[in-house]
Amino acid sequence: MAGRRPGQTQTREDILVAARNQFGQHGYNGATIRGIAAEAGVNPALVHHFFGSKEQVFVAALNVPINPSTLADLITQGPRDQIGERIVRLFLGLWSSPETSQTFLALVRSVAGNEQIASLMRQFLEHTVVGPVSKALELPRLRITGAAAQAFGLAMARYVIRVEPLASATDDEVVELVAPVLQYYFAP
Structure with a gap:
C-alpha cells in the first residue's frame, strides 16, 4: 500500500x-x-x-454539512417538551443558510435519483441519528424515523418544491405549525 x-x-x-x-x-x-x-x-x-x-x-x-453528533445532541439535550421546536429551528437555519442550503439541496436531489446515495443516507440516519436518539430517549426507532420523515417532508415542500404559502412563511410561522407535530413523536 x-x-x-x-x-x-x-x-x-x-x-x-x-x-x-x-x-x-x-x-x-x-x-x-x-x-x-x-x-x-x-x-x-x-x-x-x-x-x-x-x-x-x-x-x-455523504457531504452532509452538519456533524451528526450535533443533531443527536440537539434532540436529546435540553427540555424534552421543546424537542420539536429545536429540530424545526435547526432545519430552518440549515436550509436558509447560504453555507449549507446548496449542499442540502444537492443531497436531497441525489438521494431521490441515486440508489447508492439513498442507501448511504439511510445508513447515515440509522447510525448517527435514529439509533443514538432512540437509545438516549428510550423511544422506539419507528417514532424517530417518523419525526425524520416529517422534517424531510418539510424541507422538500418548503425548499425543494417551494409550495406556497409554506415557502414564503416566516420561520416563526413554520415553527408554530410544524413543531407540535414533531413533538408528538418524542412524547414518552
Whole structure:
C-alpha cells in the first residue's frame, strides 16, 4: 500500500470516492478504514489523517454539512417538551443558510435519483441519528424515523418544491405549525 501521495486535494477526493464505493457495497457496518484505504491506494493512517473516525469519513462521503453528533445532541439535550421546536429551528437555519442550503439541496436531489446515495443516507440516519436518539430517549426507532420523515417532508415542500404559502412563511410561522407535530413523536 502506498503512503502519502503528492497532491493532497486529489488524495482526499480519491479517499472519498473509495469511501462512497465501500459504504455503498458493504454498508456502514461492513465498510472499514482499511478497505477504503486499499481501494484508494493509500495507507489507512492517511484516511485517519484526512477524516479521523469511520463516522467522519462516512459523513464526508455523504457531504452532509452538519456533524451528526450535533443533531443527536440537539434532540436529546435540553427540555424534552421543546424537542420539536429545536429540530424545526435547526432545519430552518440549515436550509436558509447560504453555507449549507446548496449542499442540502444537492443531497436531497441525489438521494431521490441515486440508489447508492439513498442507501448511504439511510445508513447515515440509522447510525448517527435514529439509533443514538432512540437509545438516549428510550423511544422506539419507528417514532424517530417518523419525526425524520416529517422534517424531510418539510424541507422538500418548503425548499425543494417551494409550495406556497409554506415557502414564503416566516420561520416563526413554520415553527408554530410544524413543531407540535414533531413533538408528538418524542412524547414518552
